[in-house]
Amino acid sequence: MxxxxxxxxxxxxxxxxxxxxxxxxxxxxxxxxxxxxxxxxxxxxxxxxxxxxxxxxxxxxxxxxxxxxxxxxxxxxxxxxxxxxxxxxxxxxxxxxxGSRDARQQELADLVDRAIVRLDEGASQASLPAMSSYERKLVHDLVSERGYVSESYGEGADRHTVIRRA
CATH class of the missing domain: 3.30.300.20 (K homology (KH) domain)
Structure with a gap:
C-alpha cells in the first residue's frame, strides 16, 4: 500500500x-x-x-x-x-x-437518547443534525457510553453523525 x-x-x-x-x-x-x-x-x-x-x-x-x-x-x-x-x-x-458548554452537552445527550429510542423502536439507524467537530466528538463519546456505534458523514457544515446498534 x-x-x-x-x-x-x-x-x-x-x-x-x-x-x-x-x-x-x-x-x-x-x-x-x-x-x-x-x-x-x-x-x-x-x-x-x-x-x-x-x-x-x-x-x-x-x-x-x-x-x-x-x-x-x-x-x-x-x-x-x-x-x-x-x-x-x-x-x-x-x-x-x-456554562453554555454544559448546557449544550446536556442537549446533545438528550438528542442521543431520543435517537436511541428510535433505534429501540426498530429503526436501523438514526441520523443527527449537522454539528461542529467538537460536538460530534461529544456525541460519539455519548453513543459509545450507551453501547451503540456512530459514524460521521458529509462534508463541511453538512457533516453529521449517524447512530446504529453495536
Missing part, C-alpha cells in the same frame, strides 16, 4: 506549556473583545482533553446574549484565529460562556 506525503506528516505534539500559552492568548483576545463591548466577565483558563479551555463567567447576567450557542461558536472561531495568528498554527481552543 502506498502512502502520500500527507499521510506521513506527523502533527507536532503540543506540550502543556504550549496549550497554556494558547489559553493565555485566547484570554487576552477575549478580554479585549469584552472591553470593547463594555461587558464584564471573569475569565478562567484550563487545559482539558489536550485542549486549551477558556471559560467566561459573570454574576450579573451580562453574558446572556453571548451564551447563545451560535454566538459562542462564532466567538470560539474568532478566538481560534487570533491564537493561530500568534502561534503560527491552528488552535483547538474551546470557549465556554456562562
Amino acid at each position: 502506498s502512502t502520500t506525503p500527507e499521510q506521513n506528516t506527523i502533527e507536532p505534539v503540543e506540550t502543556l506549556s504550549d496549550l497554556e500559552r494558547q489559553g493565555d492568548i485566547a484570554a487576552d483576545f477575549l478580554e479585549g473583545l469584552l472591553d470593547i463591548a463594555d461587558i464584564d466577565g471573569d475569565l478562567a483558563l484550563d487545559v482539558r482533553n489536550e485542549r486549551p479551555y477558556v471559560s467566561v463567567e459573570s454574576g450579573d447576567g451580562s453574558l446572556r446574549t453571548l451564551a447563545d450557542p451560535d454566538t459562542v461558536q462564532a466567538l470560539q472561531e474568532l478566538t481560534r484565529l487570533a491564537v493561530q495568528v500568534k502561534v503560527g498554527r491552528p488552535s483547538r481552543v474551546i470557549l465556554d460562556v456562562s
Whole structure:
C-alpha cells in the first residue's frame, strides 16, 4: 500500500506549556473583545482533553446574549484565529460562556437518547443534525457510553453523525 506525503506528516505534539500559552492568548483576545463591548466577565483558563479551555463567567447576567450557542461558536472561531495568528498554527481552543458548554452537552445527550429510542423502536439507524467537530466528538463519546456505534458523514457544515446498534 502506498502512502502520500500527507499521510506521513506527523502533527507536532503540543506540550502543556504550549496549550497554556494558547489559553493565555485566547484570554487576552477575549478580554479585549469584552472591553470593547463594555461587558464584564471573569475569565478562567484550563487545559482539558489536550485542549486549551477558556471559560467566561459573570454574576450579573451580562453574558446572556453571548451564551447563545451560535454566538459562542462564532466567538470560539474568532478566538481560534487570533491564537493561530500568534502561534503560527491552528488552535483547538474551546470557549465556554456562562456554562453554555454544559448546557449544550446536556442537549446533545438528550438528542442521543431520543435517537436511541428510535433505534429501540426498530429503526436501523438514526441520523443527527449537522454539528461542529467538537460536538460530534461529544456525541460519539455519548453513543459509545450507551453501547451503540456512530459514524460521521458529509462534508463541511453538512457533516453529521449517524447512530446504529453495536
